[in-house]
Amino acid sequence: MAVCTPVSRAQLEPWLDRYDCGRLLALEGIPSGIENSNFFVDTERGRFVLTLFERLAFEQLPYYLGLMKHLAARGVPCPDPIADRDGATLGRLNDKPAALVTRLSGRSDMHPQAPHCAAVGGLLARMHLAAADYPGRLPNQRGLPWWVETTPRVLPFLRPDAAALLRDEIAVQQRFAARPDHAALPASAVHADLFRDNVLFDGTRLGGVIDFYFAGHDTWLFDLAVTCNDWCIDDATGAFVPERLDAMLGAYLAVRPLEPAERHAWPLMLRAAALRFWLSRLF
The missing domain is CATH 3.30.200.20 (Phosphorylase Kinase; domain 1)
Structure with a gap:
């Protein structure tokens, strides 16, 4: 814009x-x-x-x-x-x-390396702990209800195989969100859009996080999954770059270790984060 x-x-x-x-x-x-x-x-x-x-x-x-x-x-x-x-x-x-x-110092780095990912991972964990007692309450406006509402609007524009994949994944995520262990995951206000363009760096020194206008109440694990799915992938293939993923998760876990339920939910949460942004791009 x-x-x-x-x-x-x-x-x-x-x-x-x-x-x-x-x-x-x-x-x-x-x-x-x-x-x-x-x-x-x-x-x-x-x-x-x-x-x-x-x-x-x-x-x-x-x-x-x-x-x-x-x-x-x-x-x-x-x-x-x-x-x-x-x-x-x-x-x-x-x-x-x-x-x-x-105004914060620095600029976005669209080609991050492991040190950038480590800096972001540690900061994200500190953000989650700092937000734990924020009294404001607003549901994630791009959470599961929005996914369910938006899916029928984009299905007519998809190839049959992509439409089938989207329907299946929505069903998987609905079942996942209804499980008691999902309801018990740690949650608070989260950024929910911590992509590369929303973090400022001066070299490898982190200047700060910007653009909180997609924030909302959601699980900390979802926020971590969103961040990993952007910062730690190879842009050409979409596959995780192990060095970057290890750096981000290692720095995050050093500040806030995951609970057993979070470790169990991690693969499905990575899928949830991917679904959220697939849908927003389609929409």
Whole structure:
């Protein structure tokens, strides 16, 4: 999407008056992004990112901003929403919900190696532990109910073999989710979209995690599976690269060892994570 809703200096300057950020020095649209309009904002007192939300409703956003605030307060390197003088982290600009957050250093590395995967694995485990007491509650908006709802809408466009595979996998995941051991898996607010483009690096030094706007309540194991399925595969074949997978899982487990039920559920959770993003690409 890049920048869908433009913002000029003349529009932003009076909006920034609500914040203790000082005078606006620079405003630059961010070309990447598919869900929101984002801008780099430099002021006399810091560097920030301004987001105008193009699809999410105003009422949904306090959950996501609250989660980032919660994690940042616990030492997780993620954007920290900035409150205005009235204590609000969410406002409106150009008829869109808008928020200002701290800007992290680094850039995405789309060709990660084992050290990158280890850094992400350790950070993900710390994020899960830090989110355990987050009081906000919002179901994963791309979880099983969405899979079941979306499947009939994409089936007519699939080859018979792909359609059969999708039907079978939905049935498998419905049975999996109904099992008592699935209900007992550790869960909290999770990122749910921790792909390579949502982590910033400076070399192999991790700068932080961005884009929490697909977050929701789900199992920690699902979040780990989503992350492994992106960071640890060979792009040409889709197969896991052992060195990267071992690095990510080793770093994660060093912070938070898996429970026996999680180890048992791991193969099906990898399939669940793959299904979620297969469906979103089809849709």
